[in-house]
């Protein structure tokens with residue numbers, strides 16, 4: 001491992017029943033060793049894997065937390081986390097991964113439900129009101145967004161409820177109501193109404209300001225995200241003349257942070273809310289050399305390849321399922337000199353690296369970063385370069 005640091009070791013009382021954390025019971029050094037081993041086993045055929053980059057204090061890092069509300073057998077209101085793979089709620093007041101301010105707000109909401117005589121939504125009977133609460137916290141800004149996910153659009157005494165919540169927690173900067181009345185494991189529904197504040201929060205990452213809307217993706221560990229992004233951009237060794245693609249760009253974070261180091265950035269993102277945030281984020285930071293497209297990354301790459309769009313480097317950060325065949329085929333056709341692949345799933349990363357190494361690329365550097373302490377998830381950043389023909 002990389003450091004001689006000793007880490008504090010906290011104990012979770014529900015580690016065995018929750019299932020959200022697969023390695024929380026292990027000392028942090030062992031968690032890191034396990035993740036390193038997993039990445040090495042999967043990726044060793046491509047070369048040497050650098051030591052995993054640990055988090056200095058591996059607790060309370062999540063800036064996005066989600067609590068489900070239900071009633072227990074004795075009709076008491078409980079809130080907590082779904083037991084892994086089920087729709088059964090494990091009641092908790094705090095979690096070792098969550099931002100502690102957010103957990104306190106959840107506990108207050110549970111109390112308010114009682115005093116407002118509101119009931120949690122019951123998926124089977126379709127009775128009741130509150131289904132989930134999603135909270136996003138700005139690590140640097142301290143701003144807090146509370147999203148109340150309701151099973152119905154009828155929210156009596158909503159004004160008084162929000163007032164009582166914000167009076168109790170003046171640190172809350174916005175409250176959004178979201179309606180999800182479908183039988184689904186998705187947390188958020190389509191309809192959104194801003195009940196208080198602006199409907200989004202702003203946070204700062206690598207010196208830039210970012211607007212984050214309820215449905216937009218934003219990395220959940222802000223401390224490690226800065227480390228990850230800095231590593232990814234350093235690996236690319238930009239000279240300042242490059243045109244690059246930031247594929248699967250979310251709210252534009254990586255591309256906007258890279259924009260100072262290159263000539264032009266083209267970002268592509270499928271989620272419309274995240275795309276709108278990305279455009280707004282360019283303006284927010286007075287950045288004029290970044291252009292965003294709202295499209296499927298694979299389709300966008302095919303179009304770019306047909307137009308003979310030449311780019312020097314492609315940074316790609318796909319979801320857990322990895323990249324599509326279309327994307328990889330078009331990428332190889334465009335022949336960028338370098339590819340920086342940021343992956344939150346080493347299994348699909350391996351699959352995609354295999355495809356790319358068959359299409360003229362070689363792996364230069366692989367660095368795991370511990371973005372999700374306590375869980376078995378591991379992030380990896382990989383630099384590939386084109387083999388000269």
Ligand code: SAH
Pocket residue numbers: 217218219247248249250251252253254268269270271274295296297298317318319
């Ligand atoms: N690079 C960003 C987001 C990474 S998460 C960051 O670091 O914050 C992956 C992103 O890919 C999400 O924003 C998701 O909405 C987007 N996405 C998922 N499938 C996609 C597709 N087929 N085409 C384009 N974007 C996609």
